Every structure is written in C-alpha cells, then in structure tokens.
Amino acid sequence: MRVMPAPSPLAMPVQDLSPQAARGPAGRLMAGVAWRRAVLLGATGLLTAAAAVVMARLLAPAGFKLVDAATLALFVALFAWVAFAFVSAVAGFVLMWRDRGLEPWAPQPIVFTRTALLMPTYNEDPGRILAAVQAIYEDLSAKGVAELYDLFVLSDTRDAAVAQAEVAGVMRLRLRLDAADRIFYRRRPLNLDRKAGNIADWVRRHGGAYESMIILDADSLMGADTIIRLTAAMEREPKTGLIQTLPTIIGAQTLFARIQQFAGRLYGPIIAMGQDWWSGAEGNYWGHNAIIRTRAFAACAGLPHIDGDGPFAGHIMSHDFVEAALLRRGGWAVRMAASLGGSFEETPPSLIDMAVRDRRWCQGNLQHSAILNAGGLHWVSRLHLARGVLAYLTAPLWLGFLVLGGMVWAEQTGAEAAAARAPAAWLFALTMGLLLTPKVLGALAVARGRLTRRACGGTLRLTLGVLAENLMSALAAPVMMLMHSRAVLEVLRGRDAGWAAQQRDDGRLPFKAAWKRHGGHMALGLAAAAGAWTLDPAFFAWASPITLGLVLAVPLSMLSSRADLGAAFRRAGLFLTPEEAAPPEVAVRAAALRAAYAAEADTRDEIARLMRAPVPFYAPAVQTPLVYA
Numbered sequence: 001m002r003v004m005p006a007p008s009p010l011a012m013p014v015q016d017l018s019p020q021a022a023r024g025p026a027g028r029l030m031a032g033v034a035w036r037r038a039v040l041l042g043a044t045g046l047l048t049a050a051a052a053v054v055m056a057r058l059l060a061p062a063g064f065k066l067v068d069a070a071t072l073a074l075f076v077a078l079f080a081w082v083a084f085a086f087v088s089a090v091a092g093f094v095l096m097w098r099d100r101g102l103e104p105w106a107p108q109p110i111v112f113t114r115t116a117l118l119m120p121t122y123n124e125d126p127g128r129i130l131a132a133v134q135a136i137y138e139d140l141s142a143k144g145v146a147e148l149y150d151l152f153v154l155s156d157t158r159d160a161a162v163a164q165a166e167v168a169g170v171m172r173l174r175l176r177l178d179a180a181d182r183i184f185y186r187r188r189p190l191n192l193d194r195k196a197g198n199i200a201d202w203v204r205r206h207g208g209a210y211e212s213m214i215i216l217d218a219d220s221l222m223g224a225d226t227i228i229r230l231t232a233a234m235e236r237e238p239k240t241g242l243i244q245t246l247p248t249i250i251g252a253q254t255l256f257a258r259i260q261q262f263a264g265r266l267y268g269p270i271i272a273m274g275q276d277w278w279s280g281a282e283g284n285y286w287g288h289n290a291i292i293r294t295r296a297f298a299a300c301a302g303l304p305h306i307d308g309d310g311p312f313a314g315h316i317m318s319h320d321f322v323e324a325a326l327l328r329r330g331g332w333a334v335r336m337a338a339s340l341g342g343s344f345e346e347t348p349p350s351l352i353d354m355a356v357r358d359r360r361w362c363q364g365n366l367q368h369s370a371i372l373n374a375g376g377l378h379w380v381s382r383l384h385l386a387r388g389v390l391a392y393l394t395a396p397l398w399l400g401f402l403v404l405g406g407m408v409w410a411e412q413t414g415a416e417a418a419a420a421r422a423p424a425a426w427l428f429a430l431t432m433g434l435l436l437t438p439k440v441l442g443a444l445a446v447a448r449g450r451l452t453r454r455a456c457g458g459t460l461r462l463t464l465g466v467l468a469e470n471l472m473s474a475l476a477a478p479v480m481m482l483m484h485s486r487a488v489l490e491v492l493r494g495r496d497a498g499w500a501a502q503q504r505d506d507g508r509l510p511f512k513a514a515w516k517r518h519g520g521h522m523a524l525g526l527a528a529a530a531g532a533w534t535l536d537p538a539f540f541a542w543a544s545p546i547t548l549g550l551v552l553a554v555p556l557s558m559l560s561s562r563a564d565l566g567a568a569f570r571r572a573g574l575f576l577t578p579e580e581a582a583p584p585e586v587a588v589r590a591a592a593l594r595a596a597y598a599a600e601a602d603t604r605d606e607i608a609r610l611m612r613a614p615v616p617f618y619a620p621a622v623q624t625p626l627v628y629a
Contacts, residue, residue: 003170003185005150008208012200012298015326016375017306023376024300024330033280037380040087040278047083051430052076054423059408067407074401081394082434085271089438092274092338096445099273099339108143108225109232113211115149115291117227120198122156122191124218126165127597129153130173132221135590137177139224149227150210152184154198156191163187165604169597195287196303196319207294211235217288219346220247223586226342230291233337241296241332242324245343246272247289250579250587254349254508255569256560261347262575263469266456267442272338281333282380287320289343293332297323300330306370311363311494318364321388322371325381344579344587350509350561351476352517355483362392362487363496395484402546406532409539421538428542439470455581457573465574475556478549479521509561511554518553525550 015021055075059068117136121129133151140146153170157163170185177183188201199215207213212234214227222245230243246268252261276283301323303316316322324334348354365388372385443466447453456462529547532540549556559565569575579587 005181005184005206005209008206010203010207010294010298012204012207012302014302014304015300017304017371019373019375021329021375030280030333033278036091036278036280040084040091043087044080044084047086047434048076048080051079051083051427054427058423058427061412067404067411071401071404071408074397074404078394078397078401079431081390082431086434086438088274088278089267089270089441090274091277092270092272093438093441093445095273095277096270096339097448108228111145111148111228111231111235113148113231113235114209115227115231116202116206116210116213116294117149117151117216117222118154118199118202118213119152119216119218119220120154120156120195121166121218122195123159123162124157126162126169127594129166129218130169131590131593131597132216133170133183134173134177134593135586136222136224136227137179137183138589139586140227143224143228145224145228146179146182148231150182150184152186152202152206154202155185155187156194156198157187158191164608168604193303193315194317196316196323200302203294203298207298210294212291213294213297214291215288217345220288221250221344221584221586221590222289223342223584226340229340230337234291234293237333239331239333240293240335241300241327241330242283242285242290242292242334244283244285244290244334244336245340246336246338247286247343247345248341248577248579249347250344250577250584251346251591252349253563253566254561255563255565256351256354257347257349258566258569258575259469259472259560260354261577262465263439263473264347265577265579266446266466267439269338270438270442270445272336276336276338279334279336279380279384281335282328282378282384283324283334283336284384285320285324285327285334287318289345292327296327296330296332300326300332306367311491312367312370316364316371317367318361318388321365321368321385325371325374325377325385328378328381329376342584342586344584349563351479351557352509352513352561355480355487355517358392358480358484359487359490362484363491365389365392366488366491392484392488395481396488398481399485402543406535406539406543410535424542436470439466452578455576455578457576461573461576465576468574472556472560474545475549475552478525478546479518479553479556482521482524482550508563509558511558514554514558518557521550521553525553 052072052075055072059072119129119133133153137146137149137151140149153166155163155166157166166187167185170183174180174183186202188198191198193200203213212231214222214230216222226245230245233243234240248268249257249261249264252258303319303322305315306313328334348357368385369389372382372389377385443462446456447459447462453459453462457465525547528543529540529551532543532547570580
C-alpha cells in the first residue's frame with residue numbers, strides 16, 4: 001500500500017538573513033494603506049505623548065532623579081504598547097460595525113487547482129488527528145471537490161506506540177473512505193528543525209504537485225466551504241503568497257478554556273480586522289489555519305539556522321512570523337481573511353498549560369530580535385517581528401515599572417503624594433480605558449446581531465460574561481506577568497524550552513501541582529501587600545489588583561482547570577459562544593469520530609496483543625515407522 005504519492009520535488013533554498021541580504025521585487029501590492037498606518041502611528045503617538053507629559057509632571061516635584069527617568073521610560077514604552085493595540089482595535093470595530101461579512105447566500109466558488117492539506121503532528125493523540133482528517137475529507141466529498149485536495153499526516157512522533165497507532169489509523173481510514181489516493185502518511189526518521197523542518201521536508205519532496213498548501217495544527221479544523229474559498233482567493237489573486245484565517249476556539253471544557261473561548265470569540269474579530277486594516281499586503285502568519293502558495297513558499301521561506309552559541313542561536317522556533325516576512329520580501333502579498341469563518345482551533349485547558357505553551361513561544365519570539373536587522377524586510381514585517389518580541393518582553397517591563405513606581409512613591413512627601421493623587425488617578429483611568437475599551441467594543445459588535453446575541457445567552461448573560469471574564473483576566477494577569485518574566489529570564493540564560501506534546505484535554509490540577517507552580521506567587525503577593533500597606537494605605541489600594549491576583553493564584557488556577565465548573569457555567573448560560581448554539585458540522589463530526597475512536601480503545605489493545613502473541617501452528621508428532629517382517 002502506497003503511503004505517499006509519487007515524488008514531485010521542489011527546490012527550497014535557504015534564505016539569507018544577514019543585514020546585507022537584498023530585497024526582492026516587493027513593489028506596492030495594495031494602495032491606500034499608507035494613510036491608515038499614519039493614523040495608527042499618529043494616534044498612538046498623541047496618546048502616548050499626552051500621558052507622558054502627565055507622568056513627567058507627577059515625577060518632577062521631588063526632583064527628576066535616575067529612578068524617575070527610568071520609571072518614565074518604562075511608562076512611555078508600556079503605554080505606547082497599550083495605545084497601539086487600542087487604536088488598532090477601534091479601527092477593527094469600525095470595520096466590523098460596517099461590514100456584514102460573508103453573506104450566507106454567496107455562491108460557492110469554482111476551483112481548479114490542486115491543494116494539499118498538511119497536518120504536522122508530534123506525539124499527539126492519534127484519535128484527534130484521525131478524526132479531523134476524516135471530518136475534513138467527508139466535508140470536501142460532500143461539496144464535490146475531494147479530488148482536488150490531498151490530506152497529509154506529517155508525523156514527527158518519537159513515541160513508538162503513538163506512531164504505530166498513527167500508521168494503523170491512517171491505513172484504516174484510507175480503506176474505510178476508499179481514499180488511498182487522497183489521504184497520506186509520512187513519519188520522518190529524524191525530526192530536524194521541528195515543525196518548520198517537517199513542512200520544508202514535504203515541500204522539497206512533494207510540493208511541486210500542488211499550487212497551494214493549507215497548514216493545520218493537531219487541534220485545527222477547517223470547513224470545506226472555507227477551504228474552497230481560500231483556494232479560490234489564491235486563484236483570483238496570483239500575487240498573493242499567503243492568506244491567514246482567524247481561527248475560532250471551540251471544544252472548550254474547563255472553566256479556564258471556556259473563558260478563553262468566550263474572550264477569543266468576542267474580542268478576536270475586532271483585533272484581527274484592525275490588524276488587517278493597517279497591515280494590508282504586509283500581513284502576518286500564525287503558523288496554522290492558513291493557505292500558502294507552495295512555489296512562493298519554496299522560493300522565499302527556506303529558513304537558515306542562526307549562527308552563534310547564545311540563547312537565540314540554532315534553528316528558528318517561531319518560524320511563522322519569519323516566513324511571512326520572507327514571503328513579503330520576495331514580492332508576495334501576505335493577507336488576512338479576518339471575516340471568513342469556518343476555521344477552528346482549541347485552547348489549553350488550564351493556566352499552567354497555557355504557561356507551558358507560552359514558555360516555548362517566548363523562546364521563539366525573543367529569537368526574532370536576532371532577525372530584526374535582516375536585510376530587505378519590509379518595515380511592517382519588522383514591526384510584526386518586534387511586536388512578537390514585546391509580547392513577552394513587556395512582562396518584565398511591567399514588573400520593573402511596578403517596582404520603580406513603589407520606589408518613587410516611597411520617596412514622595414505627604415504634600416507631594418496628595419498633590420499627585422488626582423493626576424495619578426487620571427492616568428490610571430486612561431490606561432484602564434485603553435485596556436478595557438476594545439473588550440467593550442468587541443461585545444457590542446457581537447451584541448449588535450440578534451442571532452449572535454441570542455447565541456451568547458442574551459444581553460444580560462452576555463454582559464455578565466464580559467464582566468466575569470474581565471475579573472478573571474485581571475486576577476490572572478499578575479500571575480502571567482511573573483510566569484512570562486521568568487520565561488524571559490530563562491531564555492536569556494540559555495535554558496531551552498524543549499519540545500513536548502501539548503496538553504489539550506482536561507487539565508484539572510491537584511493541589512500539589514498548583515502549589516508547586518504558584519506557591520511562590522502567593523508568597524510574593526502577601527509580601528508585596530504587606531510592604532505596600534506599610535508604605536502607604538493608598539499605595540496598598542492602588543496595588544491591590546496585582547497583589548490580590550497573586551495571593552489567589554493557587555485556588556484560581558485549581559478551580560479554573562475544572563471541567564465540571566466549566567459545565568456549570570455553561571448551564572448557567574455564561575461564557576456561551578455562537579459555535580455552541582449552532583455547532584459547525586465539521587466540528588460535530590470530528591467530535592463524534594473522536595468519541596468512537598476512544599470507545600474502540602479496548603478492541604485496539606486486544607488486536608495489538610494478539611498481533612504480538614506467538615502464533616500456534618500444527619506440528620505433527622514424529623512417529624516410529626512400522627516394520628513388516
């Protein structure tokens with residue numbers, strides 16, 4: 001049985017990331033985007049300048065010392081980060097308010113080119129992978145286009161039992177669906193360069209046979225209608241090299257995962273539409289749930305290793321941002337289909353599981369600082385890379401700002417402190433407004449539609465859900481700040497994050513595990529609260545949102561990791577999403593197939609036992625021949 005199609009090699013040269021690298025035929029691929037970027041940067045600059053002036057006046061009465069200068073510098077950097085996100089989200093809200101998205105009656109386009117769907121996997125649950133492959137294939141067959149799409153399970157699995165289950169499952173799937181020429185499996189003997197190397201290996205061996213490839217993660221799903229529309233967009237726009245979708249989180253069971261699912265569904269669209277508004281053809285790539293022009297990727301996105309022995313040396317871990325930048329450098333547009341539905345993913349089930357995932361992402365994103373000076377990159381591509389670095393670097397910056405703020409507060413006299421309270425309250429309110437307004441706007445955009453509002457439980461439950469999500473996020477924020485700060489420190493010290501399979505199912509935490517991860521957070525929160533009270537009761541009140549989150553870290557992490565609490569909140573009508581009220585067909589089918597696979601576990605184990613057992617065979621006894629006189 002042929003497990004892979006005939007080779008169709010495609011050259012994929014390694015790219016030059018040195019400062020001397022030349023820019024390709026980039027050109028202007030989208031008109032009218034310059035003024036948008038000017039508005040974004042201008043509004044960010046104005047908000048930051050106004051806040052900086054107020055902050056400088058707060059620090060000036062006691063004399064502008066070194067600690068004051070450091071505090072102001074950190075404040076300006078962090079406020080600009082918040083203001084940039086705010087302006088981008090407001091732009092996304094305006095677009096979302098005006099745009100009705102994809103009309104349900106829009107006809108399905110006709111497509112002609114062959115596309116590969118690639119699902120890299122590393123020690124993942126085979127049932128999850130096989131269910132997704134079958135659900136997507138059946139959906140494509142129902143649309144009558146299955147002959148244009150081949151599905152590849154690209155395994156880097158090192159666990160022998162998991163690898164055996166993958167092979168057996170794919171073989172069964174091919175026979176069951178009569179899809180031996182549509183579903184394929186390959187396991188690399190050496191998983192060089194992790195996921196990026198896995199995709200590159202396929203491109204070099206088989207990429208020449210396909211116009212485009214759709215990259216999926218182990219927890220990804222995509223409906224056939226979305227796949228067809230992405231393919232049609234690539235056929236319609238020959239200069240486009242990549243189109244990124246906005247994956248909707250589904251399948252959440254624990255309370256923590258349900259909160260993430262709810263927040264992503266409400267706030268994700270306006271954030272994505274805002275980024276698409278100012279990114280234009282210089283968009284970004286998130287590593288999965290995207291379609292890529294295969295020849296463009298092969299010509300432009302071969303990743304080198306970063307030279308040296310430091311923490312950023314070696315293969316590029318967070319490859320997606322870099323690949324998008326290289327595609328744009330090569331003259332290809334990188335776009336986002338922010339309003340296109342039918343693209344799905346899952347989320348970690350607990351706070352600790354998210355921190356484990358973020359630890360790996362932190363190392364990859366900080367590595368981008370070694371790529372920022374690569375020659376020929378578009379400045380917006382550098383901006384995406386820089387934002388990836390700051391996504392984790394802001395955690396120690398916030399921590400440093402809080403420490404310096406306490407030092408400044410301690411130096412102020414009674415009269416100076418009293419005079420500073422009003423402008424300090426104004427700054428605090430402005431910062432909170434910039435942080436919370438995008439969430440309010442996201443909820444308004446969802447509440448505007450009668451069907452989506454009803455699917456989220458109605459106006460009252462939607463409002464209660466937003467308030468509860470903000471409370472939980474506020475309590476978890478200082479814990480994540482410390483976890484990310486530790487991750488940054490470990491990366492800078494050269495400690496590798498490793499490569500382990502992600503926890504995707506029930507993440508319920510016992511007390512011992514929660515205490516091991518959060519005991520230090522609680523101790524630090526208690527010490528900080530005591531120090532703030534000793535310094536000034538007013539400072540204690542100002543710092544209480546931070547210290548409270550740290551003190552409650554253990555119970556917060558334990559309770560939010562429970563699936564029964566997630567189910568209880570669902571029964572109460574909180575944290576509901578439209579995808580729960582009307583589940584996508586491909587997701588329903590995948591869930592049913594996963595359940596069926598799990599139910600067959602005993603049967604599969606018995607078959608495996610029988611296959612390993614010695615096979616009895618007939619061996620006639622040797623008889624003494626008869627002798628006749």
